[in-house]
Amino acid sequence: MKIFNVKKEIIENKKVSADCYKMTFESKEIACRVKPGQFLHIKCSDTYDPLLRRPISIHSIKNNVIGILYKVVGRGTGLLSKKTSGDPIDVIGPLGNGFDYQLLANCQLPILVGGGIGIAPLYFLAQRLTEQCSNITVLIGASNKCNILCIDEFKKLDCKVKVSTDDGSDGINGTVVDLLKKELVPENSKLKTQNLKLKIFTCGPVPMLRQVHQLVSKYNVSSQVSLERQMACGIGACMGCTIKTQNHPESLRDKTQNYKQVCKDGPVFDIKEIVWEDI
Ligand SMILES: Cc1cc2nc3c(=O)[nH]c(=O)nc-3n(C[C@H](O)[C@H](O)[C@H](O)COP(=O)(O)OP(=O)(O)OC[C@H]3O[C@@H](n4cnc5c(N)ncnc54)[C@H](O)[C@@H]3O)c2cc1C
Numbered sequence: 001m002k003i004f005n006v007k008k009e010i011i012e013n014k015k016v017s018a019d020c021y022k023m024t025f026e027s028k029e030i031a032c033r034v035k036p037g038q039f040l041h042i043k044c045s046d047t048y049d050p051l052l053r054r055p056i057s058i059h060s061i062k063n064n065v066i067g068i069l070y071k072v073v074g075r076g077t078g079l080l081s082k083k084t085s086g087d088p089i090d091v092i093g094p095l096g097n098g099f100d101y102q103l104l105a106n107c108q109l110p111i112l113v114g115g116g117i118g119i120a121p122l123y124f125l126a127q128r129l130t131e132q133c134s135n136i137t138v139l140i141g142a143s144n145k146c147n148i149l150c151i152d153e154f155k156k157l158d159c160k161v162k163v164s165t166d167d168g169s170d171g172i173n174g175t176v177v178d179l180l181k182k183e184l185v186p187e188n189s190k191l192k193t194q195n196l197k198l199k200i201f202t203c204g205p206v207p208m209l210r211q212v213h214q215l216v217s218k219y220n221v222s223s224q225v226s227l228e229r230q231m232a233c234g235i236g237a238c239m240g241c242t243i244k245t246q247n248h249p250e251s252l253r254d255k256t257q258n259y260k261q262v263c264k265d266g267p268v269f270d271i272k273e274i275v276w277e278d279i
């Protein structure tokens, strides 16, 4: 796939919660090729400090306008948050593989599971899934009510949205994995009788993803995970984002290979492919 380095004007960079921002800019080149789960490598300042770009997922596409949703955690994202409408933005993309979101006609039901800012790439996925399916469930986990992201946006897409908060200030008191457990247990027997299968797409902090892995392994549910690692080049050249993967006959080109680069081979993996003890 062709990768572009585009320099555009920011349309909007809006604070959406205590530490999260949504930025939009127009790029026809990227918008017409990008797939949910792919990401951009973004230059956060006009100087060489910080030197490295920061990887941020595509959050939304509307016409040719690209949206990103990001949380301020350090210097790079802090600098991004200071940009305003009309400022230049320099991005490389689309990068990475993206989700395999083709559903088997009428017999797969998608569940999107996002923890914290991990919800960011799942909204673009939901935008695309609505073209195939009207029965999308979205599970959103956050520390508290003020940090829940994108509920209204998912509802506007007619998704069934369920929420968990660590402090019980909204939705169930618990984690998004508790929500997923509730979906899997009763659904499983009901779905079996209707010959339906669940397909899970998830993104969030590693401890959450480990628990999702344990849960879906128990119920043998097909699941794809978008993984976040610190990245330097973003294109498979520096090996900085290497992870250990299982020798999975279906998913490996070379059966002896058991290391992959998150930026090039991912960030989306079959959840079974990752060696979770090593992450
Ligand atoms: C494929 C991919 C997609 C991503 N999509 C989004 C997104 O849509 N929205 C969003 O808010 N964030 C996303 N991230 C995480 C984002 O890249 C980091 O938060 C960002 O690089 C931090 O940069 P910084 O300079 O602000 O912080 P730094 O000062 O570099 O680091 C601050 C803290 O963040 C941690 N950190 C730094 N880089 C990463 C990273 N790549 N992944 C996880 N933790 C990191 C550091 O260990 C440190 O604890 C994504 C990461 C990847 C790999």
Ligand code: FES
Binding pocket: 230, 231, 232, 233, 234, 235, 236, 237, 238, 239, 240, 241, 242, 261, 262, 263, 264
């Ligand atoms: S960031 Fe360089 S190989 Fe992935």
